[in-house]
Every structure is written in C-alpha cells, then in structure tokens.
Amino acid sequence: MAEHDTEHGYLLDNRQSEAGIRFAALAELFDPVTFRHVDRLGIGAGMRCWEVGAGGASVPRGLAERVAPTGAVVATDIDVSWTRDVAGGVIEVLSHDVAADPPPPGGFDLVHARLVLVHVADRAEALRRMVQALRPGGWLLLEDADPALQPLLCPDESGPEQRLANRLRTGFRTLMAGRGADLAYGRTLPRVLREAGLEDVGADAYFPITSPACAVLEDATVRQIRHRLVGEGLATDEEVDRHLASVATGRLDLATAPLISAWGRRP
Template sequence: MTRTHGYLLDNRQTEASQRFQALATLFDPTTFRHIERLGIGSGWRCWEVGAGGTSVVSWLAKKVGPTGRVVATDTDDSWAASVARPPVEVRVHDVGVDEPPGDGFDLVHARLVLSHVPDRERALRSMAGALRSGGRLLIEDADPALQSRLCPDEHGAEQQLANKLRHACDKLLAKRGADLAYGRQLPRLLREAGLRRVEAEACFAIASPACAALESVTVGQVREELVAAGLVSDQDIERHLANVTAGVMDLTTAPLVSAWGRKP
C-alpha cells in the first residue's frame, strides 16, 4: 500500500474488528434479505469476495449447510481463524488481479469492495464469469457522492464540523483511487457484464447507534492521514469525536447500493 493508492481503511489495523461489527449491524439485514430473495439454499456454492468481516461468511455457511461450499477470499486472511472450517474455504486472493477461485458458483457476492479495487472492471468480469448458468451476482457498494453528509440535518456547529470531517475522509478515499460514485453505476455495469434480470436498491440508516460507532472507529483509522494531509486539525478531530460520543448529532452513512442479476 502506498500513500496515493490502496485501501485506506486497512483491515489489519486494530480498529478494523470494531468497524466490521458496526458495518454488520448496519448492513447485514439488507444483505441477507437480498440473498434470501435470490433463493439461497442447501448445497449452494458461494464465493464471498473481500470477506474481511466474518458475519456474511458465517451466515452463508449456515444457509448452504454441509453439502454446500463457501469460498471466502481477501487479500489478507488474518481474520479467518473463526470461520476456516467446512463448508468454508478461505483463500488469499486479489479479485482485481487473480483468476477466480473456481467456477460454477450459484452465488457470488461482494460488499464494500469493488469501489476500492483499482481494476474494478476486471474484477467484475471475473466475478460474473465464475457463475454457473443461472447463477446470481450480488454487488453492494457505497455511493458517497449521492449523499455526502455525515449529518444531513446540518443545523449547528457540531453538524458542520461533522460534515467537514466526512468531506475530508472522502478526499482521502478519492486520492487512494476509490470511486465515490460507484454504487449508482452498478445496474448498468451488471448489464454490461452480460447479466439479466438486473435490479437494484439503495439504503442507509439515520441516527442508528451503529452509525456513531462506525464514525468513531473510521476516524480513528484515518486520523493521522487526515492531519498529515492538512484537511483538518487534530483539535477538529478531538472535538468531533467528543460530539459523536455525546450523542448530540443524527449521523448517517453513505447510501449502500445493492445490485443483482443472473447469468444467462
């Protein structure tokens, strides 16, 4: 990872597990609802891409049962000890570079992954190509440009500071190569990848305790880079984190766009 490229929110940082927990609270119900709608059942073969958080992998393993298979991949497998047992197979894998870890999958899923992958086009083709005929692809990614505020109701100094921090974080993400408008492109990209029956939906929580938890750990992960880049001061960050802890603001997330389709 360099200063100008690579995933900003390194999953090897100490705050990563707390961040994964907050993301699971916020987005697992949506993810599970979509996968249920796609018909997951016993014996399915699934590929979970960028599986740094284990909640989706564990849920998939229960759904496919002992006759199924869940291939969980990520560029770092330090998180895998708790799930690396049948039917789960863990592999170190870069979806934007490496060949798929097999083919004939009934389901391929990635959440909050592709917008950070340098060669997103190749990654999406790889995921679609790994499906069997009739297999389902579900891609979920954020679109900060659709809703760029941490506090949509910007009525005071605390909210203004919070939005300043959010915009600063977005600048760091963009500098690292993240596509901040990726989510809205997903329906078109799935159709261009040859999928059919493409649909999409967006969601984001407002005033959830998990939003505050996610904000605290995210700012903690990028604090040094924010200050080093001159985007905010250390005093700004201290004041913002105190405001988050005090619970005086209604925080939200960037919209999560979920898009799905089937391989002919």
C-alpha cells in the same frame, strides 16, 4: 475489503486495531440488507457461494448457515486475518486478489461483494472475473456505497458540531478519492451488470439516518485516519478531538452513504 496501505491502496487497512470494530459496525448496519437479498435470490442448501473481499466473518457465516450441510462458501480477501478463524465446515478461506488472481474453481450459484469494488482500482477486471465464476443461472450480488449520492455524515446540519462532522467527512472523501476510490460507483451498478451480460437485473438502496452503529463506525474510522486528516491539512488535532467528543454524546444523528445493492443472473 483489505488492501495494503500504500499510496494508492485501501485507506482503511484491515491490519489496524480499529478494523475489527468497523467490521462489527458494518455487519450490524448492513447484514440485514445483504441477507434480505441473499434470501430473495433463493440461496439455500447445497449451493456454492463466493464471498469476495470478505473482511469480517459475519457474511461468510450467514451464507454457511444457508448452504449447509452440502453446500460450500469460499471467502476471499487480500488480507484474511479477520476471516481465518471461520474456516472449517462448509467455509474455505483463501488469500486472493479479485482483480489479479483467477477465480476459485468450481463455479458458483452466488458471487457476492459488499463495499469492495469502490476501492478496487481495476473494477472492470474484477467484475469480469466474478461474472466468469458464475454457473449458468447463478447470481451476482454487488453492494457498494455511493458517497457522492448522499455526502453528509449529518444530513440534519443543525449546529456547529454537525457542520464540523460534515467537514471532516468531506476530508475523508478527499482521502478516498486520492487513493482511487470511485465515490459515485454505487449508482452505476445496474448498468454495469447489464453490460456484463447478466439478466433480471435489479437494484435498491439503503442508508440509516441515525443508528448507534453509525457512531461506532465513525469513531473507529476517524481514529484510523486521523493522522492522514491532520497530515494533509484537512483537519487539526483539536478539531478531530472535538468531533470525537461530539460523536460520543450520541446526539449527532449520524448517517452513512447509501449502500446500493444490485443483482443480476448469468444466462
């Protein structure tokens, strides 16, 4: 998901050079989870899908493989600079604000948003528009992090490097919360879907305890926000450098916040 980096905008702006690295790491970590759910929901040839806040290209491409040749994938984001190149064939890329713009026309068999709503200020309106875009019987699949449910970058806090990593992660969460992110949103998704009138609601959660992709993600994320961490007194330059050096060793066993996947069907 991309928003302009304003005082209340998305902290991790898509236009920064680290964004592509982050998208690739998130795809490696979470695409298997996303497509396990997509396939279980029966998304296949001829269906129409709306990928909300597409960010990177991996999910639109994976959806396109499943619905081709007669289906359609509409991939939308406020900043489409990272998805523009995948337009063509069954994929249409549109610049779009899910909380402010009307849904793309046509009705969808699947509407999917991953790591989007936690950053959207008007989550309720965004959700209403996504539900409105579903065809009868269509599925809404929402996947969002819940950093408050598992707040540690290093769950095994075994030494000073791990303690520093967890303290910098606390600083990152402070910055996110200051820009309107709901750090306990993921756990609410099943209730949110039921209250929106959807049926057959279910959910699960996933997070790696350690993965090379977690280290790649952490390095890119910290480089993207270091000026804010230092500028707001949450860390010193020396601490950031020390943390990045520790991450580079590959021995910290870095985790992510749980990704909670929830799904529901429009009657």
